[in-house]
Amino acid sequence: MKDLRAEFPILATLSRGKPLVYLDSAATAQKPQVVIDAISDFYSHGNANIHRGVYQLSERATLAWDAAREQVARFIGAPDVNEVVFVRGTTEAMNLVAHSFLPRAARPASRAPVVLVTEMEHHANIVPWQLAGATTIAIPVTDAGELDLDAAERMLAEGPSLLAVVHVSNTLGTINPIAQLCRMAHAHGVPVVVDGAQAAPHIPVNIAELGCDFYAFSSHKTFGPTGIGALWAKREHLEAMTPYQGGGDMIDLVTFERTTFAEVPRRFEAGTPHIAGAVGFGVALKWIMALDRPAVEAHEMQLMRTASEQLSAVPGLRLVGTAAQKAAVVAFTLDGAHPHDVASMLDGEGVCVRAGHHCTQPLHKRLGLSASVRASFAPFNNHGDVEALVKGMHKVRKVFA
């Protein structure tokens, strides 16, 4: 596979005086030069508000915004570009669905909605439902970190309002069988919302093959800027949903008596959006699509397997999440050492990993852990990065064992 390191200028910087070993792409991905340039170029040569001015610059900004939406649609195989709503990120997408779709999905409408989630959900796929007045119940996770599909079937049969499930777990790396879950849910008339934040950077996503009702992901995890993301939804759902944010750009006619809304998806995009962000997002997705994706996937898998193998050889180290289908994420604990101390010591070696609960407190509780350490891989990582991680862990063990 082509070495992509040179495309990421940040990899040339030092961290605590050591070469940067970035193993926290699951928190946020680094940005390739093309993305950085696209954002800079937009502000240097293309900046204007969209859908407002009649002058050429505004027209160009509007076209760039529309082109970004088309790029998102291509990235997930959506046939209708108007099924793509720009949001701030996966979190905002979940909040949008919770406020605008959930009240319509509740059955029976008189009772508080029930959202079926899983024990491995990120807080962003738990809290929005609770804030919208729903009760969340969770499909159990096995010790290896896989969903208990028999339990899922039983729980779906009870008729929840919605199934909200993560495609790839940010903590365990587990790739969930979304297509199968969608078939199971739909057999019981349950719509499915998929949190694709961790899947989008690692595995090709095709919403038609998945068969879901909603799919959300964030730009910043797919090598684009922060503050922008996308919610894809079936058009019939979007047409039926009431906007939950009002303002400019989302309206058709406004009077003091009554307001009518713009067509979908614009009615869900109130206010001046993150235009430069969308431009960068589009370029980032184009960059991913231009990669030799099977080769990248194989490369990431190899790094993950090597890391898992070599880390397992560190005495007292235990891997967290050993699902058969996994993306390039390795979480672990070390006996006698708190994850934050592990991460701080690795930081001293220039190695950036995540420590804590990774916004999955219920999952950690289920696994009997208060926290864990997580290394996550991107296409630019190499075996040197794995070596630095493993060497760092041997040093940590010497201090704490």
Place this chain on the structure above:
Amino acid sequence: MSATDDMYQSVIIDHDRSPRNFRHIDAPSHHAEGHNPLCGDNVQVELLVDVDGKIRDIAFQGSGCAISRASASMMTATLKGKTTAEAQELFDGFHALLTGKQVDTLPLGKLVVFKGVGEFPMRVKCATLAWHAMREALGR
């Protein structure tokens, strides 16, 4: 020596492994809890203070990272026998040490080993967690 080696000095590791006064006090006159949502650290500090304001006993319980445990342990070892007014002065000195302010290190004694934590702003809260709980307990 790297900056983290400086943070994890052997005395800190020692207090993490064998924390002093890691127990309950039967009838504490003061107590408070501290919680750090970033790491999930939590600490309960209990004190037995005389009528003349002397700390006759101080102990802690809880779970957390090495920095927070060692800091809680060394705090209890330092404060036993001190007055509550002295405890407040040590709190101020310790806080100043960790936030990079000019401070007279002499009264802090062994606590100066935590100076290295000041290089890691994300970890300062771990080191001051028990101290904040102690101060809160005395404020009650």
